[in-house]
Amino acid sequence: xxxxxxxxxxxxxxxxxxxxxxxxxxxxxxxxxxxxxxxxxxxxxxxxxxxxxxxxxxxxxxxxxxxxxxxxxxxxxxxxxxxxxxxxxxxxxxxxxxxxxxxxxxxxxxxxxxxxxxxxxxxxxxxxxxxxxxxxxxxxxxxxxxxxxxxxxxxxxxxxxxxxxxxxxxxxxxxxxxxxxxxxxxxxxxxxxxxxxxxxxxxxxxxxxxxxxxxxxxxxxxxxxxxxxxxxxxxxxxxxxxxxxxxxxxxxxxxxxxxxxxxxxxxxxxxxxxxxxxxxxxxxxxxxxxxxxxxxxxxxxxxxxxxxxxxxxxxxxxxxxxxxxxxxxxxxxxxxxxxxxxxxxxxxxxxx
Ligand code: TLP
Numbered sequence: 157x158x159x160x161x162x163x164x165x166x167x168x169x170x171x172x173x174x175x176x177x178x179x180x181x182x183x184x185x186x187x188x189x190x191x192x193x194x195x196x197x198x199x200x201x202x203x204x205x206x207x208x209x210x211x212x213x214x215x216x217x218x219x220x221x222x223x224x225x226x227x228x229x230x231x232x233x234x235x236x237x238x239x240x241x242x243x244x245x246x247x248x249x250x251x252x253x254x255x256x257x258x259x260x261x262x263x264x265x266x267x268x269x270x271x272x273x274x275x276x277x278x279x280x281x282x283x284x285x286x287x288x289x290x291x292x293x294x295x296x297x298x299x300x301x302x303x304x305x306x307x308x309x310x311x312x313x314x315x316x317x318x319x320x321x322x323x324x325x326x327x328x329x330x331x332x333x334x335x336x337x338x339x340x341x342x343x344x345x346x347x348x349x350x351x352x353x354x355x356x357x358x359x360x361x362x363x364x365x366x367x368x369x370x371x372x373x374x375x376x377x378x379x380x381x382x383x384x385x386x387x388x389x390x391x392x393x394x395x396x397x398x399x400x401x402x403x404x405x406x407x408x409x410x411x412x413x414x415x416x417x418x419x420x421x422x423x424x425x426x427x428x429x430x431x432x433x434x435x436x437x438x439x440x441x442x443x444x445x446x447x448x449x450x451x452x453x454x455x456x457x458x459x460x461x462x463x464x465x466x467x468x469x470x471x472x473x474x475x476x477x478x479x480x481x482x483x484x485x486x487x488x489x490x491x492x493x494x495x496x497x498x499x500x501x502x503x504x505x506x507x508x
Contacts, residue, residue, distance in 0.1 A: 165490045166469045167424075170334075170417070170444060170483035173365035178409065179402035186401035190394050191217075192387075198397030202404050206371040209407060210335070210356050211347030214379035216372045216386060217400055221246075221333045223391050224357035224370040226254045228329045229294070230385040231378060232355070235260035238290035240281050242268040244303040246331055247296055258389065262290045270440065271304020273297065275316040282324060295321050298331040299349060300338045303473065306421070306445030306481075308338045314352035327354040333370070334362050337443040340414045354378070363414050363444060364406035365484050368399040413484065417444040420482040420491050427495030433502045444482045447473065454502070462501040468494045 166172045175183070189195035199217055206215040218224045225247050233239060239255065241247060243265035247255060255261050266277050283289040297317065301307045321328045330353035332338070332346075339346040350356040355374035360366035372382055386392055393399075425438035425446045436448035450456060456472035463470055471479045480494065 162467075164467045164469060165486055165494055167480035167482065167486065167494060168469050168471045170362045170481045173361075173363070173483045173485050175365060175367045175402050176405065176409075179366060179405045182401040182405050183398050186397045188395040188397040191396045192392050192394060196395060196397040196400070198404070199400040202400040202407075203371065205404060205407055206358075207373050209346055210332075210350035210358065210373045212350065212356065212373040213376040214374065216379050216382050217393075217396060217403070218370050218372055218386055218391050219368060219393065221331070221357060221359040221361070221370040222251050222254070223386070223389060224359075224372040225251060225296075225329070225331055226258050227372055227382050227385045227389065227391070228355050228357060229255055229259040229261060229296075230388070231382040232294045232327055232329060233259050233261050234293070236262070236290055237293040238262040238264050238283060239294045239296055240264045240266065240278055240292060241296040242266060242271055242273050242298060242301070242304075244268065244271050244301070245296060245298050246302050246333065247298075249303065261294075264292070268301070268304065270307040271298060271301025272307055272309055272313065273317070275313065275320050278317055279320050282326065292326055295326055295328045296331060297328060297353065298333075300334045300341075300443050300445070302333070302445065303447075305440065305447040306334070306337065306443035307440075308342050308442045309349075311342070311344050311348060311352075314349065318352035329353060330356040332356045333359040334443065336411045337363055337414050337418070340411065341418055341443045360403040360406045363417055363483055364410040366399070366402040366406040366410075369403050371403075410484070414444070417482040417484070418442075420444075420486065420488055421446050423488060424480060424482065424491040424494060427491060428498060431495070431499045431502050434498065446480045446482075448478055449474075450476045450478070450502075452476070459498065459501055463494070463497040466493075466497040466500075468497045470494075
């Protein structure tokens with residue numbers, strides 16, 4: 157069983173993608189300098205391209221999406237402030253408690269619908285200034301939403317949230333780790349999505365397949381302040397053009413092909429949804445993330461172990477929930493192999 161070729165179908169994340177040959181060649185030949193002196197031409201070029209892609213004045217290369225989000229929080233907030241965000245946000249779940257440690261902020265985590273917040277929900281959560289309450293000084297949104305199953309904010313919702321935030325003078329930070337998946341799936345340019353936020357972070361290392369790097373983008377004045385916080389958390393790098401070179405290829409060559417990942421995710425979801433004992437509405441899969449639940453007493457960990465034995469890798473994200481993510485290093489036929497492996501486990505009434 158398995159892939160028969162010794163190849164592993166790794167659906168744990170789109171972060172597992174390896175750089176393309178073109179990226180490796182660009183990395184080898186990139187003109188370099190010391191980026192802490194602002195002298196790496198390849199980093200400067202990537203930052204300009206990134207800012208232009210999302211319609212912001214400036215951009216800052218950071219080693220990871222986590223650092224991009226945390227530098228944004230440091231730049232937007234002060235200790236004791238409150239940040240409104242969705243309860244399943246990456247910033248809440250997967251950034252090691254950094255907002256509490258680095259920025260010293262309170263997180264006001266609101267329950268969303270597949271990770272998406274409604275404008276009225278945010279409006280109702282904004283604090284009225286009072287000596288007893290932490291001031292609301294930032295709203296964070298995530299698009300696409302990872303734990304929401306790759307869900308995409310409708311542009312009108314983002315615009316309503318942005319209008320409400322602006323009226324109150326509260327900035328919006330967008331965790332757009334997968335903003336290009338959102339753009340490709342919705343047909344809305346990344347710059348129109350980003351226009352609903354003051355700052356936006358996006359990753360080169362997810363579907364775009366670069367080995368390292370994320371960009372924090374925003375007004376020039378904001379990015380100038382963020383540059384100091386990047387330094388503070390140890391993210392100022394030297395000849396970072398080595399990684400920026402791959403990032404340039406990622407932005408130029410890897411965005412349009414994301415629709416292939418989305419088509420593969422739809423194929424995967426359609427196949428999985430036919431398996432008894434597996435709970436998934438394939439109509440809700442919008443991008444490259446497929447999250448399904450198991451009817452009781454199904455165990456996500458047991459399923460992940462069983463399919464791993466067939467060279468299919470997935471991630472248990474809750475006791476009864478499994479995540480599979482498509483990306484450039486898997487193809488359409490792999491989806492059928494993955495579905496068959498899951499089907500065998502559940503069909504065999506595998507260990508609960
Ligand atoms: N997400 C990773 C893991 O950290 C869970 C993944 O496999 O999906 N924002 C969002 C929405 C993300 O999904 C991620 C990465 C990040 C930020 C952080 O990026 P990195 O891993 O570069 O720090």
